[in-house]
Amino acid sequence: MKKFHSAKELAEIPIEELKNLLASSSKNYFRNIDQKSILVNQTAKYLFSIPNILAEQINFLIKEENFTDDVTPLTRTGNAYLRYYFIQDTQSMINYNSEYCEYYKHKFKETPRHSHKRALTLTARKLVRLVSTLLSKKQLYPSPEERKERKLKQKEMTDS
Numbered sequence: 001m002k003k004f005h006s007a008k009e010l011a012e013i014p015i016e017e018l019k020n021l022l023a024s025s026s027k028n029y030f031r032n033i034d035q036k037s038i039l040v041n042q043t044a045k046y047l048f049s050i051p052n053i054l055a056e057q058i059n060f061l062i063k064e065e066n067f068t069d070d071v072t073p074l075t076r077t078g079n080a081y082l083r084y085y086f087i088q089d090t091q092s093m094i095n096y097n098s099e100y101c102e103y104y105k106h107k108f109k110e111t112p113r114h115s116h117k118r119a120l121t122l123t124a125r126k127l128v129r130l131v132s133t134l135l136s137k138k139q140l141y142p143s144p145e146e147r148k149e150r151k152l153k154q155k156e157m158t159d160s
Contacts, residue, residue, distance in 0.1 A: 011044035031112055083124075090124040098144075100126070 003021070004010040010018075019037040022030065030036045076083070093100040100123060107119035134141060142150070 007044040007047040011041060015041055029112060086124045086128060087120060090120055090127050093127060094120075094123065 013021075015037055018041055019033055022037050022040065023033050090100070094104045095101075103126060104119050104123045107122045108115045111118040130141075
C-alpha cells in the first residue's frame, strides 16, 4: 500500500517481484508465499479502478487506521472456570464430532503462530454460540442423522 498507489500498478509487476516484496514486507509471515503472491496479483487485476483523486484520499485514510494484528492479546473477562471447561469440552468435540474437527483443522491452517491455541479458542467460541442457541431455544443437540435430515429438508425447500 505504501509502494503502490493503485491496484493497476500492483497488477503490472511480475509475480517473482511481488513474491519477494510480500516476503520482505511481511517478514516471512505467510506460509505459502507463492499462492499468496498469485492471489494478490489476480485480485489486483480484477479490482475496479478508483479515480486518482479518490485514491490519494483513500490511501491516506487507510494509513491512518489502527493496525490490528491477528495475534492480539486475548481478553480474559468472565468466569475463568467456565472458559476452562469450554476449552476442555471443545477438545472433546474435536475428537468426537467431525464438524468441529473440520472447523478446528481449518482454523489451525489459517493461523501462522500459536496455531493450536488459537484454533482451539476459535472452535470454543463456536461451541459457545451453539450452547447459547440451544439454551435459548430450549433444544437438545441433534444427532448427526437428525442434522442430515434437516439439511436435506432445507435443501429441498430451497430447490422448490
